[in-house]
Amino acid sequence: MNQEGKSFKRKSWIAAIMGMSMPGMGQIYNRELLKGMSIFVIFMALIATGFRLSVYLPDRLVIVGVTLTLAIVVTVYVFSIIEAYRKHYKQEGEYILKPYNRWYFYIAVWMLGSVLITGFVYNYTRDNIIHVYKIATKGMEPAILRGDRVLVDKTAYRRMPPKRGDIIIFVYPDDRSKVYIRRIAGLPGDMIKLEGGREVIVPHGAVYVLGDNKQNSEDSSKFGFIPLKDVVGKARQVWYSYGVDGMRWSRVGHTFG
Incomplete structure (x- = not known):
């Protein structure tokens, strides 16, 4: 009708x-x-x-x-x-x-x-472009706390090369459904001294990452180098933070430079 x-x-x-x-x-x-x-x-x-x-x-x-x-x-x-x-x-x-x-x-x-x-x-x-990731582990403390929600820039390494000290999100090599957050400790061509005194060179197209909390961090010392193609983005700033003690207002806007 x-x-x-x-x-x-x-x-x-x-x-x-x-x-x-x-x-x-x-x-x-x-x-x-x-x-x-x-x-x-x-x-x-x-x-x-x-x-x-x-x-x-x-x-x-x-x-x-x-x-x-x-x-x-x-x-x-x-x-x-x-x-x-x-x-x-x-x-x-x-x-x-x-x-x-x-x-x-x-x-x-x-x-x-x-x-x-x-x-x-x-x-x-x-x-x-950008996404917020919830931090569920203590591997990057004290720079990044468990419970932080971190703004991650997905365009960063399309605009500039990675640098030592950058905190990155990357695909976890042993389970590609997960992402980890760690700090770049070595770039392609860098000599890295491992435990026991052994030295390795970071290969082309990869980075070596470490956690700030060395006593409680799974990083390249355990799972090896991270291919640059598996780097998801660069951590830029804390969006907000919520822990067992509630909202951590002092963390809002915290940067990692």
């Missing part, structure tokens, strides 16, 4: 709920397809651009860039909900459906948007 051209009662609360489900959906419900699509595109662009710019900041400011990006993104999201509700509320009454004001169109748009936000923006950002 074709409902186009028929009058329907406006429901402001539906516009708000639609907006909560995805940025721009409330505007589409309000028959503002272009505005809704624009809000959605702006929302995605802010996430990708904001996090991308954040990794170019000095270490001490990475958390500022990430926090500012999240604040702007949340503001756009809340604005889209309020704007959809207010627009609908001011014009409450009967209205004529647009061709796209159909339940199946809403579902299709929501599904496509979910794929774009989750599959493209979130996953791409997590895998290629």
Whole structure:
């Protein structure tokens, strides 16, 4: 049955709920397809651009860039909900459906948007730009504590070569489903003196890593060199930290330089 051209009662609360489900959906419900699509595109662009710019900041400011990006993104999201509700509320009454004001169109748009936000923006950002890792061991204490949530820059070694002293996340060689965090102690060509006095040279395309907590650290002295291709990223700053004693506010923003 074709409902186009028929009058329907406006429901402001539906516009708000639609907006909560995805940025721009409330505007589409309000028959503002272009505005809704624009809000959605702006929302995605802010996430990708904001996090991308954040990794170019000095270490001490990475958390500022990430926090500012999240604040702007949340503001756009809340604005889209309020704007959809207010627009609908001011014009409450009967209205004529647009061709796209159909339940199946809403579902299709929501599904496509979910794929774009989750599959493209979130996953791409997590895998290629920046991600937060929870530290579950004591191998890097006192520099990094168990319970720290660390901002890891996935672009660092696409922009610059690794340096001795860098704290890196890498794929654990004995179980590739896990990642470890350790400090680079040797670069390709470096001579490393092992326990017992034996010396080895770090091979091309690899690094030698050690934990700061030498009494409680599994590192290259046990599992060998780490291929550079298995380095996930560089630890830049503590996002926040939570231990058995609760939130550790003094750790927020801590850097490792």
